[in-house]
Amino acid sequence: MNIPLLLRLRDAGGQFLPFDQLGNQPEQVRHDLDVLEAFGFQFERHPFGSVAYRGPASRLCPDQIEHELNTRTIGRRIAVWSRTGSTNDLAAQAAGSRANEGLVVFAEEQTAGRGRRGRTWSAPAHSSLLMSVLLFPQGELAEPAWLTALGAVAVADVVSAWSGRTAAIKWPNDVRVDRRKIAGILVERGPDSAVVGIGLNANLSSEALPDDVRQQATSLQILTDAPIDRSELARDLLRRLDALYEASLQEGASALGSLWSMRSEHLGQAVIVETTGECFRGRLDSIDLWDGLRLRTHLDEICQVSADQIRAILPLESV
Ligand code: BTN
Numbered sequence: 321m322n323i324p325l326l327l328r329l330r331d332a333g334g335q336f337l338p339f340d341q342l343g344n345q346p347e348q349v350r351h352d353l354d355v356l357e358a359f360g361f362q363f364e365r366h367p368f369g370s371v372a373y374r375g376p377a378s379r380l381c382p383d384q385i386e387h388e389l390n391t392r393t394i395g396r397r398i399a400v401w402s403r404t405g406s407t408n409d410l411a412a413q414a415a416g417s418r419a420n421e422g423l424v425v426f427a428e429e430q431t432a433g434r435g436r437r438g439r440t441w442s443a444p445a446h447s448s449l450l451m452s453v454l455l456f457p458q459g460e461l462a463e464p465a466w467l468t469a470l471g472a473v474a475v476a477d478v479v480s481a482w483s484g485r486t487a488a489i490k491w492p493n494d495v496r497v498d499r500r501k502i503a504g505i506l507v508e509r510g511p512d513s514a515v516v517g518i519g520l521n522a523n524l525s526s527e528a529l530p531d532d533v534r535q536q537a538t539s540l541q542i543l544t545d546a547p548i549d550r551s552e553l554a555r556d557l558l559r560r561l562d563a564l565y566e567a568s569l570q571e572g573a574s575a576l577g578s579l580w581s582m583r584s585e586h587l588g589q590a591v592i593v594e595t596t597g598e599c600f601r602g603r604l605d606s607i608d609l610w611d612g613l614r615l616r617t618h619l620d621e622i623c624q625v626s627a628d629q630i631r632a633i634l635p636l637e638s639v
Contacts, residue, residue, distance in 0.1 A: 322352035323387040326361060329373035336370040376549040378446050380426055384551040391562035393422040394453055398558075401425065403445070405432040408508055408517040411452035415513035423454045424558060433519065436493065436506055441519050444528055447539075449520040449554055453561060456513050460573040464507050464514075465609040465627065468493045469580040470568070471505035471516045474560040476583050479503065479520070482553060483543040488585035491633045492609065495520075496585060499635075500538035520557070522548040581607055590636035591615070595629040601636065 325342060339346040346369065353371060357363060360377030380400050389395050397420065404410055407425045414420040427450045433441035443450060453471075460466060472489045479487035485497050495503040503520040521539035529537050540548045568576050581587070584607045593600045593615065600623050602615030612626040613633075 321355055321359065321381070321383040323383050325349065325352050326356055326373075326384070327387075329363065329371065332373065334372055334374070336364075336366050336372045338370040340369070342371075375547065376551065379428060380554060381551045385426075385554045385558070387555070389555060389558060391422070391558055392566055393455075394562040394565055395424050395558035396422040398424045398426065401427040403427065403429045403431065406430055406434055406517075407450055407452040408434060408506060408515045411454040411515045411517075412508065412510060412513070414454055415456075415510050415515075418456055420454055421456045422562075424451055425454075426451045426554065434506055434517070435504055435519075441504065441506075442530075443519065443521065444524065446550075447524045447528065448522050449518065449550060449557065451554070451557075452515050452517040454513060454515055455565075461568055462509075462514065463573070463610075464509065465492070466568070466573045466576065467507040467514050467516050468505055469576050469609055470561065470564055471507070471518050473576060473579045473583060474557060474564055475503045475505065475518060475520055477560055478553065478557045479540065481556070482540055482548070485543055487583070489580060489583045490585045491607070491630060497538055497543060499585075500536055501533075502538050502540070502543075516561075518557075520553075522550050522553060577609055580609055586633050586635060592634045592636055593625055593630060594632040594634070595625060596631060600625060604633070 329337060339349045343349040353363060359381060360379055362374040364372045364374050382398060382400050385398060404427045407427045410425045411423060414423050429445035430450050435441040472493050472495060475495045476487040476489055479495055479502055483497060487495055487497050490496050493505040494501050503518065506517040508515045523541045524539035526534065526542055564576055586604045587607060589604055591604050600615055602617040602623060605614045605616050607613040610627055612630060615623040617623055
């Protein structure tokens with residue numbers, strides 16, 4: 321597929337461009353446009369030989385995602401499925417070969433999508449980014465906490481960049497904007513591999529959100545009031561994941577840990593922390609994926625809760 325042609329038209333911002341400006345051979349340009357149109361990209365053709373971009377394809381385009389992706393590990397291989405049970409399962413099935421490190425499996429629709437704590441994850445077909453990254457991490461990068469942070473930080477940053485809004489991470493892995501969930505991360509480990517599964521709401525209108533989550537969820541389309549080019553979004557997200565992965569390989573896990581802490585939703589706020597047996601109240605002074613958190617109580621005492629004890633963190637006013 322002629323992706324440079326697609327991007328040239330897209331970047332013209334809806335203006336008509338004459339065929340002879342789009343290539344030396346107008347017949348070839350016409351043919352390449354036919355191929356792009358057949359895939360689902362939208363154009364308006366003018367009878368006197370010019371064309372304007374009108375919108376992305378509704379399905380993910382592997383050629384567009386891979387175009388000048390230039391990542392080192394994550395996205396070295398990608399696969400796009402129309403329908404599958406769970407992309408995490410497909411990525412895990414590829415773990416038999418280390419040559420598949422960095423494989424990213426996308427699906428337009430999941431019939432058995434999983435969330436954390438045994439929940440399901442469902443999204444209308446073509447509405448979201450449903451994807452899983454296969455890694456063979458070593459040492460501290462193999463810890464679930466680090467893998468969760470990798471997904472959460474990259475997703476929070478891509479959401480902020482695309483929406484112009486602050487995206488925060490709610491312990492341990494929800495990405496939220498204005499306290500509404502826009503994405504979740506599910507890390508699953510194999511003997512020497514790990515799958516980082518990401519579900520990110522992109523082209524979902526408020527009406528398309530299930531009744532029971534409408535007040536607690538959002539999407540990029542809702543935040544920007546415009547349809548999202550999901551292939552471009554996927555490309556951006558893969559680059560961010562890869563850059564964070566590479567930085568951690570070079571510098572160790574702690575750099576990502578502090579990026580995660582800085583994006584934590586409740587930092588500095590009054591919260592209730594639920595553990596298996598108790599609840600603690602106070603202002604959240606610090607939070608760390610490995611060390612847990614530190615609260616300052618109303619008596620100005622410091623209370624520490626280790627990461628494995630935390631079950632939930634709730635803003636105090638919501639309780
Ligand atoms: C959560 O917030 O509970 C985590 C949700 C993770 C959903 C994604 S969608 C792609 C991947 N495949 C799955 O079955 N789950 C993850």
